[in-house]
Amino acid sequence: MRQTLAIATGKTLLEILHRTGRGGTAFPGLVATKIAPHILRDLTARLPGGSAMVIGTNGKTTTTRLFATILETAGVKVANNRSGSNLIRGLTSTLLNQASLRGKLTADMGLFEVDEAAFPQAQAEIQPRLILMNNLFRDQLDRYGEIDTIRKRWAESIKTLAPGTKLILNADDPSMAYLARFAPEGVKTVFFGLDHPPLALAKLAHAVDAAKCIVCGTNMVYDAIYISHMGHYHCPNCDFRRPDPQFVVKEVKLSVSEGSQFVLETPDGPLELKVGVPGLYNVYNAAGASAAALSMGIATGHVTKGLEKFKSVFGRIERIALGEGRHLLLALVKNPVGFNEVLRMLTHDPAQKLKMMVIINDLYADGRDVSWLWDVDFEVLADRLGWVQTGGLRATDMANRLKYAGIDPALISWEEDIATSLKLAMDRLPANETLYITPTYTAMLQLREILQKMGLVVPFWEE
Numbered sequence: 001m002r003q004t005l006a007i008a009t010g011k012t013l014l015e016i017l018h019r020t021g022r023g024g025t026a027f028p029g030l031v032a033t034k035i036a037p038h039i040l041r042d043l044t045a046r047l048p049g050g051s052a053m054v055i056g057t058n059g060k061t062t063t064t065r066l067f068a069t070i071l072e073t074a075g076v077k078v079a080n081n082r083s084g085s086n087l088i089r090g091l092t093s094t095l096l097n098q099a100s101l102r103g104k105l106t107a108d109m110g111l112f113e114v115d116e117a118a119f120p121q122a123q124a125e126i127q128p129r130l131i132l133m134n135n136l137f138r139d140q141l142d143r144y145g146e147i148d149t150i151r152k153r154w155a156e157s158i159k160t161l162a163p164g165t166k167l168i169l170n171a172d173d174p175s176m177a178y179l180a181r182f183a184p185e186g187v188k189t190v191f192f193g194l195d196h197p198p199l200a201l202a203k204l205a206h207a208v209d210a211a212k213c214i215v216c217g218t219n220m221v222y223d224a225i226y227i228s229h230m231g232h233y234h235c236p237n238c239d240f241r242r243p244d245p246q247f248v249v250k251e252v253k254l255s256v257s258e259g260s261q262f263v264l265e266t267p268d269g270p271l272e273l274k275v276g277v278p279g280l281y282n283v284y285n286a287a288g289a290s291a292a293a294l295s296m297g298i299a300t301g302h303v304t305k306g307l308e309k310f311k312s313v314f315g316r317i318e319r320i321a322l323g324e325g326r327h328l329l330l331a332l333v334k335n336p337v338g339f340n341e342v343l344r345m346l347t348h349d350p351a352q353k354l355k356m357m358v359i360i361n362d363l364y365a366d367g368r369d370v371s372w373l374w375d376v377d378f379e380v381l382a383d384r385l386g387w388v389q390t391g392g393l394r395a396t397d398m399a400n401r402l403k404y405a406g407i408d409p410a411l412i413s414w415e416e417d418i419a420t421s422l423k424l425a426m427d428r429l430p431a432n433e434t435l436y437i438t439p440t441y442t443a444m445l446q447l448r449e450i451l452q453k454m455g456l457v458v459p460f461w462e463e
């Protein structure tokens with residue numbers, strides 16, 4: 001009875017919001033949950049193929065989209081929270097959107113990107129058959145508290161998993177290896193990881209937060225570091241070490257314009273994969289999504305095709321053609337780890353003198369405190385820049401940060417107003433060159449609006 005009322009109310013609200021042009025909101029889900037607190041459990045229980053979940057600090061949206069694209073390629077109908085609404089109310093809205101008034105769902109299975117803090121509750125409600133765990137970074141700490149706290153909460157949640165649940169874990173992240181220890185009997189743990197020594201970094205980046213053994217606190221030893229704290233590690237004092245993954249990424253070829261190619265060794269032989277989004281972190285995302293899909297029994301051909309046809313999620317990496325061979329490449333930055341990875345991708349070709357725009361806002365959604373910019377290794381840009389222009393509310397702070405990074409002040413200019421700043425940068429961009437733009441979240445929203453007015457991009461978040 002309550003369920004029926006919750007579904008009807010939720011759907012009515014969705015309909016109203018949709019008509020007034022405010023689709024994709026979590027509000028109807030919130031209201032439905034107030035009427036029937038376990039409506040999410042009730043709705044997901046109706047999915048014949050059950051549900052899968054993706055969690056992690058970095059890359060969960062892209063990973064979820066990659067996973068969904070593979071499943072759709074295989075003909076599986078997926079209920080997927082696409083617009084990044086990854087709290088309980090958002091997940092509820094997603095299912096309400098797909099349910100009939102009588103609560104019948106058209107999807108075969110649910111695939112949910114879940115917020116770090118919402119994971120224990122979402123897991124208890126949804127009872128997923130598969131959980132893909134990407135990584136745990138010191139992201140949004142102001143919102144969630146220490147990384148240890150999140151890890152403890154996840155561990156408690158993992159202890160309650162039902163037999164038969166599959167846990168797909170990134171072996172290169174010590175937190176994920178640690179969490180696997182809490183899986184009860186009957187839960188299947190599957191690891192994926194990277195093994196390509198030429199891509200290993202010389203040292204741990206500034207933004208590292210997991211260099212100490214989680215079990216005993218001793219400094220860990222790394223034989224290879226790929227991104228931040230992710231790599232091949234072991235504790236010299238106890239038995240904690242990187243697990244041997246069943247899915248191993250090898251022979252990675254990175255390209256900014258073409259995306260990446262790599263070989264994924266699987267228990268059933270190697271697969272040659274191509275993913276249309278650049279950056280080593282997207283190789284991890286693609287490997288995780290592939291390992292998850294293959295563990296579900298999806299055929300290799302669907303995995304290969306699914307990855308190939310994948311298009312970048314809004315704002316993650318976006319290329320826009322300007323004419324005369326000129327391009328804009330937009331890469332959203334929201335934390336030191338992600339920013340470092342973008343810088344690494346951009347500085348891949350030592351011959352190139354980068355033309356760059358760094359747009360930093362400090363509104364609520366960006367994080368009010370911009371001290372995180374000091375954890376970004378802008379030093380790698382020192383002899384690699386043609387010029388750089390900063391923009392946004394913290395344009396001057398950003399310009400200052402670049403000066404401290406050893407960049408020739410003559411190459412740095414700044415202008416707070418994003419539209420003006422963009423125009424200045426575009427005016428000086430030579431033919432056949434790319435302007436690399438790294439905005440924070442709200443800066444990206446403003447930038448998209450400006451570009452749209454110039455007739456350069458399509459609206460986003462269309463469902």
Ligand SMILES: [Zn+2]
Binds near residue numbers: 214218237238239
């Ligand atoms: Zn140890």
